[in-house]
Amino acid sequence: MLELVVEQGVHATPMSQVAKEANVAVGTIYHYFENKNQIIEEIYSMISKDFGVVLMANLPEGSYKKKYQAMWLNLYNYFVGNPLAFKFMEFVGVPPIITSEIRKRSIKNFTNVRDFMLSGILSKDLRDVDLRLIMQVSFGTAVSAVRLKSKNELPMDEKQVQDAVDIAWDSVKYKPV
Amino acid sequence: MLELVVEQGVHATPMSQVAKEANVAVGTIYHYFENKNQIIEEIYSMISKDFGVVLMANLPEGSYKKKYQAMWLNLYNYFVGNPLAFKFMEFVGVPPIITSEIRKRSIKNFTNVRDFMLSGILSKDLRDVDLRLIMQVSFGTAVSAVRLKSKNELPMDEKQVQDAVDIAWDSVKYKPV
């Protein structure tokens, strides 16, 4: 589809090439999309929609820690398994290509994740800091790990992934004052 | 200078506008830069050069923990104090605008930071995990905090900054097996 966009960058991907790749005429695309930017936004929305589902999938029974680590791994594995999605979010899904309005609109896909985090804070499984800091940091550690792998700086074998999960958990787990 | 680029994106900033903003003629710019991309790369290099110096500036005497936290705060404060630099690195300093070759070339500015981290691992002040994971995560937590502030999601008052520093340190500090 639009791996073109990921590989070449939005501005280096003319509509004519998009059309050719899709085996349709340029005009056809404009039947279904208002303009080029809308296509990008559509892709962004599609990927965003995945998130909420993917992150909370198959969380194990048991301790909050186990659940959190499973969720973190879900995120890590999703990005590792969908490098195009990862690169798209990293390089394309940023202003000014994706406006903050669009970004806000996709936050709703995260409500379940947010609720999960919030419950962790309330149950004293997670640090008593602002929810958004917890979320951002959790997202950040996962992205850090994926980056190392996608840039081939680290192979991210089983042990290294485990290190990363540990780091993630230690960064957010409850800490008594 | 080129806050234009930060505000509008590289591709949305024509040379004509850059020239007008700088109060020179378009041609003049081409006396000093080969082409548009070189300007971007030059800015990238300039900001990169700052990093190594800024991060290691005024580290306090005392424990490794104190030093690490000071370094982390240096990074955080630099980005908060230079929002243009932050946005530039986040949104412009990515492929395909900045090639990986250019990125590699600027790694040398980080050798002192790398050495500092390495010494922490060896002295058992930092986790015994891959150096690059430590660095990426440290960078990541700082970026997470800056993002929250720059997007006005959190005010990042003194307490919140302290929370972030704690999180950062807990994520990388030594952990006996």
Next chain:
Amino acid sequence: MLELVVEQGVHATPMSQVAKEANVAVGTIYHYFENKNQIIEEIYSMISKDFGVVLMANLPEGSYKKKYQAMWLNLYNYFVGNPLAFKFMEFVGVPPIITSEIRKRSIKNFTNVRDFMLSGILSKDLRDVDLRLIMQVSFGTAVSAVRLKSKNELPMDEKQVQDAVDIAWDSVKYKPV
């Protein structure tokens, strides 16, 4: 079509003017031609293609001399009747505008002319000198005559054209040692 090019020179004829003259938009031209140079090359090829046909058209029965003179007149008349083609070949169809590769590619249009000349040498109707010298000189005398006319230095009435034909023939006709 591109009499503009002939009248003003290639470099003095911007694409915008070409487009306006053709009553189309600039972009339209770029649907059909890769770039400006390709247009020039296309014109060059078109004119070249004419040559082989025009020169050998309607050669009379009879002596070789008669045939040669008819051929020479074909060339002369073609250029006189197509002053744009003449000027194009004289002023535009030269390096570095037309690369030697393009020129070589169009030589094939002359094979019939070349064969005609060669047969004249073998039948001892033409001088026993290198074929290419014969061809170049024949072309040269015709061009000389056309130049005199196109620059209005001579009216080239019937008598003067006959003089030129005679000169051409005498320059290449067989000469016993």
Next chain:
Amino acid sequence: MLELVVEQGVHATPMSQVAKEANVAVGTIYHYFENKNQIIEEIYSMISKDFGVVLMANLPEGSYKKKYQAMWLNLYNYFVGNPLAFKFMEFVGVPPIITSEIRKRSIKNFTNVRDFMLSGILSKDLRDVDLRLIMQVSFGTAVSAVRLKSKNELPMDEKQVQDAVDIAWDSVKYKPV
């Protein structure tokens, strides 16, 4: 000096390069020349001036034929010995780069050649055709020969040069009605 112009074409040779080649600043050039075109015209004039002198140099005593052939060889050898001058006259010294006014102005350098030709007609050594046709054809045969050599189509050894001289002479020599 401006072999640059010959090698690259006028329009592909920026003044900055001309200046660098001459080891002066661009501004300096504009002290001595009005503009770029004037430089070209100056070169054209210089080469033109040579002509009248070169062509009539060292003509042997004896028959008109001998003199003519010597003159023709002078022209041929000049161009072969000065390929830059040849290429300049062929590719640069044409409209619209060199205006017809400039060309006319340089005709005066040929008056001695013209007189020589005219005397040949009057003495019945040359054909009784228009003087300008004689001159143009003489020039044309020489150029044809030089072209074959400069394009490496023919080596133009002694025999081939002799052939070319013979052709030239036969094309213009007197022919009784």
Next chain:
DNA sequence: TATGAATGAGAGTTCATTCAT
């Protein structure tokens, strides 16, 4: 619905020329 030729504003870049030093 689907096409793709046509559009033309606007991009990056060049370079002849000027002029303060």
Next chain:
DNA sequence: AATGAATGAACTCTCATTCAT
């Protein structure tokens, strides 16, 4: 006289978008 930084008009070419078919 000599410099070369500065100029900006003008160039070639791109590409998102339109619309007649």
